[in-house]
Amino acid sequence: MRLNKNFYTQPTLKLSRQLLGKFLVRKIGGKTIVGKIIETEGYVGPNDLASHASRGRTKRTELMFGPNGYWYIYLIYGIYYCLNIVTEKNDYPAAILIRAVQPISGLKTDLKTDGPGKLCRAFKIDKKLNGSPAFGKKSRLWIEDRGVKIEAGQIKKTPRIGIDYAGAYKNKPWRFYIKN
DNA sequence: CAAGAGATCATCT
DNA sequence: GATGATCTCTTGA
Numbered sequence: 660m661r662l663n664k665n666f667y668t669q670p671t672l673k674l675s676r677q678l679l680g681k682f683l684v685r686k687i688g689g690k691t692i693v694g695k696i697i698e699t700e701g702y703v704g705p706n707d708l709a710s711h712a713s714r715g716r717t718k719r720t721e722l723m724f725g726p727n728g729y730w731y732i733y734l735i736y737g738i739y740y741c742l743n744i745v746t747e748k749n750d751y752p753a754a755i756l757i758r759a760v761q762p763i764s765g766l767k768t769d770l771k772t773d774g775p776g777k778l779c780r781a782f783k784i785d786k787k788l789n790g791s792p793a794f795g796k797k798s799r800l801w802i803e804d805r806g807v808k809i810e811a812g813q814i815k816k817t818p819r820i821g822i823d824y825a826g827a828y829k830n831k832p833w834r835f836y837i838k839n
Numbered sequence: 840c841a842a843g844a845g846a847t848c849a850t851c852t
Numbered sequence: 853g854a855t856g857a858t859c860t861c862t863t864g865a
Contacts, residue, residue, distance in 0.1 A: 700857070709857065711850095719850060737847030739858050756857055776858045786849095821857055 660803045664794040667728040671746040671753045675701040675835050678744075678802065680809040683760050685782045686799045692782055694760030694772055695807070698836035700819045702743075703753045709825035712752030722790055723752040730800060732779075732789040739776030742784055744793055744802075758820075759836070813838050 662681070669677060678696050685692040702710035702723075711733070712723045722731045723745055731743040731754050747753040760772045762781075770781040779785070784800065793801050816832040823829060 702857075711857080714851075717851070733857090734847095734849060736856060736858050737849080741857060743857085758857085774858070819857070824856090 660805065662794065662802045662804060664728040664792075667744065667746055667793070668748070669746075671701045671703045671755060672833060674746055675699045675755050675833070676809075676814055678755065678757070679814060679835060679837050680807040682763065682803045682805050682807075683757065683782070684801055684803055685765075685784070687783050690765055692765035693763040694766070694778065694782070695763055696757060696759075696802070697761050698757075698759035698834070700756040700758055700835070701746075701753070701833040702756065703747075703833070705752055706828075707825075707831075708828045709819060709822040709831075710752065710754075716752075720752065723754050724750055728794050729790055729792050730788050732784060732786055734786070735776070740779035740785055741775045742779055742782075758834070809837060 678699050681696050683694045683696055705712060707713055712720045716724055722729060725745060726749055727746045729745045731745050732740055735741050742757045743754040745754050756775060758775050760778050762772055766781055772778040772781045788800055792798055815836050815838055817834045818830045818832055819834045
């Protein structure tokens with residue numbers, strides 16, 4: 660059920676689609692929070708101007724250049740955290756932003772999870788998890804396969820959100836979500 | 840209903 | 853010192 664490290668070796672854009680319909684599981688304080696992943700965005704390679712990695716290796720982006728299967732979490736606009744899973748091999752920067760999940764269990768009903776900032780708040784995700792593995796027994800945050808299959812026809816593809824400055828890359832259809 | 844502004848800070852220049 | 857892979861609230865038509 661729990662996705663192992665090998666799963667994350669797939670090409671980023673393929674993996675972005677594979678993650679739809681999988682389940683994000685968070686263990687915290689004896690509680691388990693579960694949400695079905697319904698929207699992702701891929702950030703791929705050293706030339707993708709929308710990616711933090713396009714400015715080269717820095718202390719922050721180093722994680723994106725590292726091995727796949729680790730969480731990359733950063734603060735945006737001073738307020739919100741965004742959750743990403745690192746993909747591709749060493750020295751090739753890429754990651755997938757998890758933009759939205761559907762609440763399954765363990766969540767307060769009034770907490771929305773339909774945006775990257777909101778889902779991190781609902782799942783109590785912050786920088787303490789930055790750089791931690793998404794695989795292995797010790798992980799407190801991981802992704803599971805519960806046998807849900809998403810038909811190719813159910814997946815919508817659009818340009819990514821909030822990256823008007825990304826020039827030639829801003830119209831790349833690297834955002835994926837499940838219809839409805 | 841659409842559009843704009845403010846919140847607020849780690850990271851990079 | 854500038855800026856953003858966001859969200860919410862406010863404004864105005």
